[in-house]
Amino acid sequence: MTQPLHPNLARTYMLNILEKLLGTPSPSGYCAAIMKLIQAEAAKLGHALELTPKGNGMITIPGTKPDPREVIALTAHVDTLGAMVRAVKPSGTLRITPVGGYAMATVESEYCLVHTRDGRAYEGTVLTTKPSVHVYSDARDFKREEAHMEIRIDEPVKSKEDVLSLGIGVGDYVSWDPRTRVFPNGLIKSRHLDDKASVAALFTLLEWMKREGKAPERTVKIIISTYEEVGHGSSYIPPDITEMIAVDMGAIGDDLSATEYDVSICAKDSSGPYDYEMTSALIALAKREGLPHAVDVYPHYGSDASAALRGGSNIRAALIGPGVHASHSMERTHSDAVANTAALLAAYLFEPRA
Known part of the structure; x- marks a missing residue:
């Protein structure tokens, strides 16, 4: 051969x-x-x-x-895998809907990019709606599901109007930070x-x-x-x-x-x-x-x-x-x-x- x-x-x-x-x-x-x-x-x-x-x-x-x-x-x-903006909340955070099949717990605390329809990208972090054990007594046991997850945008936003002014809206794509690492021993870890x-x-x-x-x-x-x-x-x-x-x-x-x-x-x-x-x-x-x-x-x-x-x-x-x-x-x-x-x-x- x-x-x-x-x-x-x-x-x-x-x-x-x-x-x-x-x-x-x-x-x-x-x-x-x-x-x-x-x-x-x-x-x-x-x-x-x-x-x-x-x-x-x-x-x-x-x-x-x-x-x-x-x-x-x-x-x-x-x-x-990724996500899409489902709603812009009054607080200025984003509710998401998943693209592809994954457990929501696997994206908790993940860095991400929100891609607007006009070509801009904003960084953010995926968090639960009860993200701190210092504040919420049930933060550890809170169910990680779509309704309980949101994106905190790394921009000075305090309201829905602030977010919309950035050009972010419903239907915008969200991509996860792959966090790629290639090691000398041949192992490769990444999303x-x-x-x-x-x-x-x-x-x-x-x-x-x-x-x-x-x-x-x-x-x-x-x-x-x-x-x-x-x-x-x-x-x-x-x-x-x-x-x-x-x-x-x-x-x-x-x-x-x-x-x-x-x-x-x-x-x-x-x-x-x-x-x-x-x-x-x-x-x-x-x-x-x-x-x-x-x-x-x-x-x-x-x-x-x-x-x-x-x-x-x-x-x-x-x-x-x-x-x-x-x-x-x-x-x-x-x-x-x-x-x-x-x-x-x-x-x-x-x-x-x-």
Whole structure:
């Protein structure tokens, strides 16, 4: 077979693009800035990025032996969890509504940015409406739910009118401070590793292909989705796609086997089992290439491949990705897991077809 991507290749590139992605706010539906970054990065690697009407991006890599009956898609999502302003309170604080599914306790005391419709951004902090144990006797036990959370804006505001004068209003997006840390030992902790770590893996694969002058036999379409966290990221895909690998973070905990150092291969999630032959081939390739991996079942999980299948796509689908601890909270993974995800994708794409 063609030599696959070695886990140690392109680490510097991989970490650089990952930090750029993590540093660009992109809650679901607010992805114009990060798609410009993706578009520019694709151009550097010699690829055009086609934008769909709803804002997804697609890179087409023509195959050396194209067959219209075998077009494979690799999809990862660049959208993240976040919030939206639900109401401006008389006190000058903001009530929020979540974008994506997370426990409110995971964003308590988090720094954030409020993005106005006219392009301004204001920093703030997410707090409960009873934020001090020195004042409220039930501050510790107060339920962390949407109605009890608010944003304190770091501006001299004392009323609703003061806030409105800043240009802040209902429907403005809120992004969380990712607080990214990359350690010399390879560990990476940050919000939004779901799923920017997988997007970094895809671009690491593209960088390797360009540097080594390689192209797969089959035509490959890389789809970067912008609404995965709200359920419909890749619900529509081009009809010529016959296979899809969703590249998304691997869940860790309870009876799951994956660690932050592994490529996670999902056999089944809440949408049902993934394609048996594809999943089996990915497991076999991970074993053959010596890539640390785990096969797991995710009971509370869906992917872009799930969305494509539910959207009526007549495809085979699989799901892999780097193991991520504390998903939808303060997440952590290891650079090995991201690099090995790229390596497994390379092995799959460049495996000679029967």
